[in-house]
Amino acid sequence: MTIQEELNATIRELVQAGKGILAADESHPTIAKRFKAVGVESSEENRREYRSLMLNTQELGDYISGVILFEETLGQKSDDGKPLPSVSASNGVIPGIKVDKGKGPMVNAPGDEITEGLDGLAQRLEQYKTLGARFAKWRNVYHITDNNPGIAAIEANAEVLARYAAICQSCGIVPIVEPEVLIDGSHTIERSADVNEAVISEVFRALRRHRVELETMILKPSMVTPGNANGKKASPEEVAEHTLRVFRRVVPAAVPGINFLSGGQTPEEATLNLNAINSGASQPWVLSFSYGRALQEPAQKAWAGISSNKSAAQAALLKRAKLNSLATLGRYSTDMEG
Numbered sequence: 259m260t261i262q263e264e265l266n267a268t269i270r271e272l273v274q275a276g277k278g279i280l281a282a283d284e285s286h287p288t289i290a291k292r293f294k295a296v297g298v299e300s301s302e303e304n305r306r307e308y309r310s311l312m313l314n315t316q317e318l319g320d321y322i323s324g325v326i327l328f329e330e331t332l333g334q335k336s337d338d339g340k341p342l343p344s345v346s347a348s349n350g351v352i353p354g355i356k357v358d359k360g361k362g363p364m365v366n367a368p369g370d371e372i373t374e375g376l377d378g379l380a381q382r383l384e385q386y387k388t389l390g391a392r393f394a395k396w397r398n399v400y401h402i403t404d405n406n407p408g409i410a411a412i413e414a415n416a417e418v419l420a421r422y423a424a425i426c427q428s429c430g431i432v433p434i435v436e437p438e439v440l441i442d443g444s445h446t447i448e449r450s451a452d453v454n455e456a457v458i459s460e461v462f463r464a465l466r467r468h469r470v471e472l473e474t475m476i477l478k479p480s481m482v483t484p485g486n487a488n489g490k491k492a493s494p495e496e497v498a499e500h501t502l503r504v505f506r507r508v509v510p511a512a513v514p515g516i517n518f519l520s521g522g523q524t525p526e527e528a529t530l531n532l533n534a535i536n537s538g539a540s541q542p543w544v545l546s547f548s549y550g551r552a553l554q555e556p557a558q559k560a561w562a563g564i565s566s567n568k569s570a571a572q573a574a575l576l577k578r579a580k581l582n583s584l585a586t587l588g589r590y591s592t593d594m595e596g
């Protein structure tokens with residue numbers, strides 16, 4: 259297959275009506291935090307057991323088209339000795355890989371951060387490809403305060419995101435472009451809308467500058483919500499209205515899929531909001547999910563590091579995958595939570 263054929267085939271399989279993406283690419287510090295919440299030590303073996311359990315979930319491929327893995331997982335094996343990326347692929351779930359090297363403070367931009375990891379990226383991608391990865395993810399973060407994000411951070415982050423995406427496509431890897439506007443803070447939903455609009459429009463300007471092919475990428479944004487310390491919650495209808503208004507303004511129709519992150523929403527909130535987003539008029543893109551916490555939290559609780567809880571954990575994961583799949587079709591209701 260040519261590079262272009264690879265990109266076309268991967269995007270076709272990733273962006274399908276009724277399917278979303280599982281984000282299971284937590285870095286070591288993040289997975290340690292998630293495991294600690296359920297009383298599990300973050301050892302290499304525990305991480306392997308847990309992620310292997312998820313990827314071995316029967317029928318996961320009915321609702322999930324791709325899974326984002328952390329580098330360590332790409333090289334790990336299931337109990338039967340099969341590499342985890344192959345386990346996933348044979349379950350109908352395309353393996354992908356988080357390739358950024360994390361974020362840190364941006365110099366001369368107080369309160370803003372920048373994501374690193376471009377050096378040697380093409381070489382790393384070639385190696386990830388031999389291990390089975392067909393798509394990648396890179397996450398930028400933007401804090402909302404009265405002064406953040408600043409224009410320098412908005413521009414610099416857009417530039418690295420676009421360079422990452424261009425490099426991915428040159429290697430036949432579909433890029434997931436993730437500009438995460440954080441939920442932390444007391445800001446209003448209007449302020450979140452404003453920041454998302456500024457951030458995402460700059461990202462698309464940079465993508466164009468770097469000649470990224472919009473048809474073979476996925477956007478992974480935050481939903482537009484009030485800050486988590488705002489006190490006033492927005493209804494799913496308000497979230498849907500603000501979110502769609504922003505995306506209709508700044509995301510070209512050539513982009514096939516927008517897969518939201520959950521960003522600290524509870525599993526039920528994330529499903530309910532996604533359902534509201536998909537309940538109105540049809541939009542130019544498939545509007546789906548690429549959740550980490552909102553898909554995994556119930557599964558982690560059910561597992562709690564105990565091998566005999568495997569089936570219960572898989573059932574919990576499958577339940578959230580199925581409910582979110584219904585939400586992408588606007589067919590979810592809270593009574594399905596049972």
Ligand code: 13P
Nearest residue numbers: 281519520521549550551
């Ligand atoms: P959350 O859904 O937990 O926000 O994770 C998605 C993700 O991949 C963040 O980079």
